[in-house]
Amino acid sequence: MKISIYDTNDAMSQAAAELVAKQLAEKPNSVICFPSGDSPTGMLGYIVQWANEGKINLSECYFVGLDEWVGMDENDQGSCKYYLKHNFFDKLNNKLNNVTLFDAKVADLDAECERMNNFISSKGGLDVMIVGIGMNGHLGLNEPGTPFDLYAHRSELDPVTVQVGQKYFTKETPLTEGITLGLKHLAEAGKAVLIASGAKKANIIHESLQGTVSTEVPASILQTLPNALVLLDKDAASELEHAS
Numbered sequence: 001m002k003i004s005i006y007d008t009n010d011a012m013s014q015a016a017a018e019l020v021a022k023q024l025a026e027k028p029n030s031v032i033c034f035p036s037g038d039s040p041t042g043m044l045g046y047i048v049q050w051a052n053e054g055k056i057n058l059s060e061c062y063f064v065g066l067d068e069w070v071g072m073d074e075n076d077q078g079s080c081k082y083y084l085k086h087n088f089f090d091k092l093n094n095k096l097n098n099v100t101l102f103d104a105k106v107a108d109l110d111a112e113c114e115r116m117n118n119f120i121s122s123k124g125g126l127d128v129m130i131v132g133i134g135m136n137g138h139l140g141l142n143e144p145g146t147p148f149d150l151y152a153h154r155s156e157l158d159p160v161t162v163q164v165g166q167k168y169f170t171k172e173t174p175l176t177e178g179i180t181l182g183l184k185h186l187a188e189a190g191k192a193v194l195i196a197s198g199a200k201k202a203n204i205i206h207e208s209l210q211g212t213v214s215t216e217v218p219a220s221i222l223q224t225l226p227n228a229l230v231l232l233d234k235d236a237a238s239e240l241e242h243a244s
């Protein structure tokens with residue numbers, strides 16, 4: 001695991017976008033996973049800008065979604081699909097050719113997990129998997145207690161996730177279940193990238209990156225991963241020991 005600390009959220013976001021741009025320059029048909037939430041907004045802004053300026057080419061790459069609230073689609077404000085549509089897909093001048101997202105409205109969610117697993121393995125795995133971190137240390141919707149060796153799976157939501165998740169919705173929304181790529185995908189990705197910013201993430205970043213490795217803190221898996229890159233702004237890094 002390598003940790004990089006930037007002065008601002010904007011600098012951290014630009015560095016994450018540069019990592020994606022470099023990956024695409026080296027391998028145009030890369031398989032890339034983006035999260036939703038507040039963390040990737042700045043990064044996606046740079047990627048959209050550079051794509052629309054013709055500086056990066058997204059036409060050959062494969063985009064995979066990280067997770068979704070069960071029962072929601074792109075029409076539900078607060079869904080991961082809604083976020084990606086409004087912050088990424090719809091802002092690009094050229095429509096993306098290859099986008100694979102969870103369908104969280106299907107009756108057979110286990111089959112949907114298999115579909116995502118099969119798609120990713122058919123492409124030889126994820127080249128870059130970018131994730132944010134939840135206030136309880138979740139990655140995607142891999143909640144506390146999730147085994148490290150799962151691929152895509154259904155997830156019973158932790159009370160912290162249900163409460164914090166309300167920030168994505170304009171009115172109180174019942175959230176009970178999620179569907180998500182697994183921590184095994186992260187372990188097997190070419191690059192496993194965590195992005196985090198803001199002082200409110202400082203405590204869970206410290207616990208995840210310098211505390212005990214445990215399934216109770218899903219992000220602690222990053223300590224064990226040689227492919228892990230952690231990009232933080234200085235506020236999110238403010239409780240780390242011996243970090244500069």
Ligand SMILES: N[C@@H]1[C@@H](O)[C@H](O)[C@@H](COP(=O)(O)O)O[C@@H]1O
Nearest residue numbers: 035036037038039132133134140
């Ligand atoms: N399901 C999402 C995750 O994919 C996201 O990465 C994480 C952090 O969210 P944020 O970036 O808004 O802090 O929690 C949410 O619940």
